[in-house]
Amino acid sequence: MFKHDKQGRPRKAKLVDFQISRWTSPAHDLQYLIVSSMDQNCRTSRLQHFLEAYIETLNHHLVAMGSQKRLTLPILSTDLQRTAVYGLYVAASTVATKMADDTLDLDSSEKNFDPFSQAMKSERYREILPGLLVYLEGLGVFD
Secondary structure, three states, X not given: OEEEOOOOOEEEEOOOOOOOOOOOOOHHHHHHHHHXXXXXXHHHHOHHHHHHHHHHHHHHHHHHOOOOOOOXXXXXXXXXXXXXXXXXXXXXXXXXXXXXXXXXXXXXXXXOOOHHHHHHOOHHHHHHHHHHXXXXXXXOOOO
């Protein structure tokens, strides 16, 4: 959900995700967002700012709700490293199908049709995959 200023530019954003409700680190949701929605430029030049703003906002709401818990950048960074394999999964599944050519029919019932292999062969996916792998490698996913 976005709040826009008078010129129509987005100024605030809120995420609501009830897909997989569970008690866990926010790093899972952030991995999904970072891998599926941030471009390479944003990941390399704005990720730190994004994470700091996320932590500040989360901690503000924790205080408002009377919680004694706080999230810190070192804790979140450790959790992002721990959840990097999930980021790889998102890159290989969700991002591949999201970036696939518009003609790809994920619901095709043709015999021997593998939509995920087809999606991974798309030009758009192959353009963004190297940047995703650099991000994930930086988290140690391939160590």
